[in-house]
Amino acid sequence: MNFFATAPPPEALTHPKYRADIDGLRAVAVLSVVGFHAFPGLIVGGFIGVDIFFVISGFLISTIIFGNLQNDSFSYLEFYRRRVRRIFPALVVVLLACLGVGWFGLLASEYEQVGKHTLGGIGFVSNLILWGESGYFNSSAEAKPLLHLWSLAIEEQFYIIWPLLLGLAWKRKWNLLAIAAAVALVSFGVNLLSFPEHAEAAFYSPLSRFWELMIGGLLAYAVLFKPISISKHRNVQSIVGMALIVVGLVFINKARAFPGWWALLPTLGAALLISAGPAAWVNRIVLSNKLAVWFGKISYPLYLWHWPMLSLALILNSGEHTSSTVRVGLVLLSIVLAWLTYKTIETPIRVSNRGSTSQLVSIFFFVGVFATPILFFDGLPQRPVNRDETRVFLDRYNKLHKFGMSDYYQERCDFYDWPTGANKGVVDKACTAVSGSRPAYLLWGDSHAQALSFGFRKNISPMAQLALIATSGCKPKLQHDPENGANKAACQVSNQFAIDFIKKNKPARVFVAQGEEHDLTDWFKVAQFVEANQGELVLVGPVPQWRPSLPVIVAKGLKVQRDYISEGLDAKIIETNAKLRATYANSNVRYVSLIDKLCRANECRARVPSNDEFNLLVIDYGHLTPAGSDFVVKSFLWEQLQPTNLGQLAQLSRP
Structure with a gap:
């Protein structure tokens, strides 16, 4: 999940003003996803947290781009430099951890798949790779430790196209609102037309998902240029927005035609909460409390860590689901690892400007070099784990x-x-x-x-x-x-x-x-x-x-x-x-x-x-x-x- 849109400090003139309630909304999103992955029978609609993230990301990144264009200070190089510094550090750590655990614990076919998905994660094409494999809700999906990188891939694909389109529109003096609305409508139409014949495409294709980020983009435009009218009924907006998300969590499940029309519940709910502003009752009391804000700050590394932990535990347990106690323990461990990643890796790199962008790109490239032979040499079957009789039997x-x-x-x-x-x-x-x-x-x-x-x-x-x-x-x-x-x-x-x-x-x-x-x-x-x-x-x-x-x-x-x-x-x-x-x-x-x-x-x-x-x-x-x-x-x-x-x-x- 892309959380580059971490609300930046107020002194950054080209960034939106920090809002604690948006970090709180991130907490709702990430805890919904984690809850669904750990206890799918309990939080049946938790996967809609991804859709909430899309709206948040689209709003904050579009706010930055619109503001920089207005100040005549937008730079593609600076934009992508910031993307690298935000996305790469935590992602590299999680990818290396998965490859390390896989070396000692995964059989050849399992490790080969991890190598393939690592390369997909590095190239930000995980969604396209998974599109050609089994579905997100299939049982085999549980045995893919890097399955969750599909959403990060969609965001990065969006941020390759969106800044270029906005830059061109600004230069040609085109109507930004019309362009944003057109992109959103076309993408939403592709989403609807994909059902029922192409349900997997609707889930994984960037063309059927961009509209969710564009809701955030349209909201950014409205907040920048019509700030009074959009927050006129802030308390009602915030209550309705949270209600839509709760309804989605309860009534959306993996049997629904999703995203489809159903995705409007979490996306419009998130948009209403953001547009209500930090002074709205739900935003001020619920989303801005210290615990919610803390979870929001670690939401990106928590999203990265939790799924590999649960998936690898399933694989190492011979494909049998672990107990509820074990899953609770894995979630708690994921939270600890997320906090450590945030404090010792993400924050130092972001605050002190430690490590150059080129160094981060080089490390990212190194991970790809390491993963390549895993994919092309059949998961390196010479490793000792491949001689375990039980694991080999199951692998066959x-x-x-x-x-x-x-x-x-x-x-x-x-x-x-x-x-x-x-x-x-x-x-x-x-x-x-x-x-x-x-x-x-x-x-x-x-x-x-x-x-x-x-x-x-x-x-x-x-x-x-x-x-x-x-x-x-x-x-x-x-x-x-x-x-x-x-x-x-x-x-x-x-x-x-x-x-x-x-x-x-x-x-x-x-x-x-x-x-x-x-x-x-x-x-x-x-x-x-x-x-x-x-x-x-x-x-x-x-x-x-x-x-x-x-x-x-x-x-x-x-x-x-x-x-x-x-x-x-x-x-x-x-x-x-x-x-x-x-x-x-x-x-x-x-x-x-x-x-x-x-x-x-x-x-x-x-x-x-x-x-x-x-x-x-x-x-x-x-x-x-x-x-x-x-x-x-x-x-x-x-x-x-x-x-x-x-x-x-x-x-x-x-x-």
């Missing part, structure tokens, strides 16, 4: 999960692209290419159906053919229920595509599979629909699920290899299976209980008979491995994949 499964499942899962048949957040609209035609010569079977569902698809393809009769319509996070439904999340549109398209396929092609059997919430669907109605189109419904029950994940649980007991284990079993999915078995016994819904076949007493099969080195049943909490998929289908679904009689052979799929 993590690599397979992240990089080796695309073909097995047939991701080309997924209407939702998780890495980019795009709703694709169309999929590869081969996914549903059936002819009229053989009976057609349809596998319909979510990512758990994708996991089953490998076993289906491997074991289906050569006298039949398989179509796959399976979209991540999308449960098979006949009606378009409102679904939360960025893939809402993909779910609607995927399910409608399946419905149309069944009507047109009359598959002999429709297999449905999903990860959870099976009991929320009336499968009798689905079966009636399939039967009306000359087919039979086969409801494939869930496989056992483990928390936090089967590889993590198995890794803890590597020395004692067992085929069945009880540790970490999710009781909820066992109960769901029992309900499904009771509901659909002797009905027109053929229910195949995989849990009944994979479990005994209070334990379930964790390993499958296979020559595959990856012989666990599932690769995470409940998605089948390739070996698991083959075993499950071959053992329990093989008969359903064979044409049972000449009548079925004659029941050809219609073109």
